Amino acid sequence: MSVTYADILAARERIKGQVDHTPTRHSRRLSELTGAEVWVKFDNLHYTGSFKERGALNRLMLLTPEERTRGVVAASAGNHAQALAYHGGRLGVPVTIVMPEGTPFVKIDGTRRHGAEVVIHGADFTGATEEAKRQQAEHGYIFVSAFDDEGIVAGQGVCAVEFLEDAPEIDTLIVPIGGGGLMAGCALAARAIKPDIEIIGVEVAMYPSFTAKRKGEEPRCGGQTIAEGIAVKAVGDIPFAIADPLVDDIIVCEEADFEKAVAFYATLEKTVAEGAGAGGLAALLAHPERFKGRKVGLVLCGGNIDARMLAVVLNRELVREKRLVVYRILGDDRPGMLSKMSAVIGGLGGNIIDVVHNRLALDVPAKGAEFDIMVETRDAHHAEEIREAMKEAGYDMRMA
Structure with missing residues (x-):
């Protein structure tokens, strides 16, 4: 091997x-x-x-004195970049990192904070790698792959x-x-x-x-x-x-x-x-x-x-566990409607997080409104208990 x-x-x-x-x-x-x-x-x-720190530091320490002076370039979505930037800064090795568009800001900021020059280029890792290779050829950097390197x-x-x-x-x-x-x-x-x-x-x-x-x-x-x-x-x-x-x-x-x-x-x-x-x-x-x-x-x-x-x-994940549920309800657009629905939900221990009224949906009567009520529940069983109570109270429940 x-x-x-x-x-x-x-x-x-x-x-x-x-x-x-x-x-x-x-x-x-x-x-x-x-x-x-x-x-x-x-x-x-x-x-x-x-x-990434272990590999990045090991590779940097294998550079010759002349290669350290020239500096390194790499393509990375963030973690290799930060590790190379941090240890390059410690060792006095100039580091240039090419990151693809869409890289999380936390990784871009972290890389810059460690002193590396950051270039945003390419729609994905492949595009970033092509730009890093171009920079290698133009500036004489040592290319340090994020993974394809002994x-x-x-x-x-x-x-x-x-x-x-x-x-x-x-x-x-x-x-x-x-x-x-x-x-x-x-x-x-x-x-x-x-x-x-x-x-x-x-x-x-x-x-x-x-x-x-x-x-x-x-x-x-x-x-x-x-x-x-x-x-x-x-x-x-x-x-x-x-x-x-x-x-x-x-x-x-x-x-x-x-x-x-x-x-x-x-x-x-x-x-x-x-x-x-x-x-x-x-x-x-x-x-x-x-x-x-x-x-x-x-x-x-x-x-x-x-x-x-x-x-x-x-x-x-709260949505998947039915601990955060949106109940879509068709009701009359008149005073007190929302308070009555809230009473049913609150009476069963549901916590209303948000309410959105939709009066312009064409499948809703002109004197009606569609309510999207986001509710925090204990679990899936509790969510279903609230749904059944709303139906029993006469509210037209829809899929949210």
Whole structure:
């Protein structure tokens, strides 16, 4: 292989004391929820908020003095960018980052704050990479891939070394896959330390590039995903060559799975995960029967989610759980109508959050109005109890 376990151990010594050894915790809540014994490695607690620091620092420390002077350029949706910018600044290496349009503001601001020059270019990671290569040719920079680089892969493998030192009992390791750098490094290290461990990858349904390459198919990728950190159209050649023979299975998850995982990390583990970072939990929640009774390790690989998006995800989860419900009601447009409906809802313990009147819908009588009443409830059973009470009170309920 182009990268060996010895390279990972060398990377660990090289970056020692400069990158946090992130904590690993057994999660009683997630274990009770899924039926597996679950351990979480909190790589969202790195200074720059993701696992990328190990690979970025290792690659920078492998530069020659002349290459450090020339500086580096990279394409990144955010986490590789921040890690490279932060450690480049520490080491005195000039860093230029090309980020695709639509990159979360929190990642753009974080990268600039660490002193890197940021260029926004390209509709996706592929377009950003093309611009980074152009800048490399024009300015003589050293191109540092976010994943398709031996030094990057070796550094990322340190994650699994730490994980299995802190939780040697795990028999299943679940790792998100974008370009494949984290998976390649972790799979190589985990298999060297514990040959019988099961290694599972997670991809987002909009960007199943590793799965497609395994099947010898052209990947069909595209669209806006909450898991933008793994929204990569083509897995790297180096990480794929390493990971393909070592990975036992790939689980492709839908957007709702990632959203639920982000929400559960916030509500159950009291920690912030970005979409890609929550990939392992997304797979576990989507297929609990697949992992029942197993000792599962989840790499929570990043927490750089935009605050607005986190709020959206948490509210959407309330809607899925029927703890936030919109009742659409057809009624007369006359004084006291709303107060009567509110009395029914409030009498059953529902908390009205918002009310919208629609008097212009053509399927509503001219003397009537359509009311969209958003209500906070305890759970799905409580929501249905309120719905039935409104029907019994004579209100015409519609689908919202």
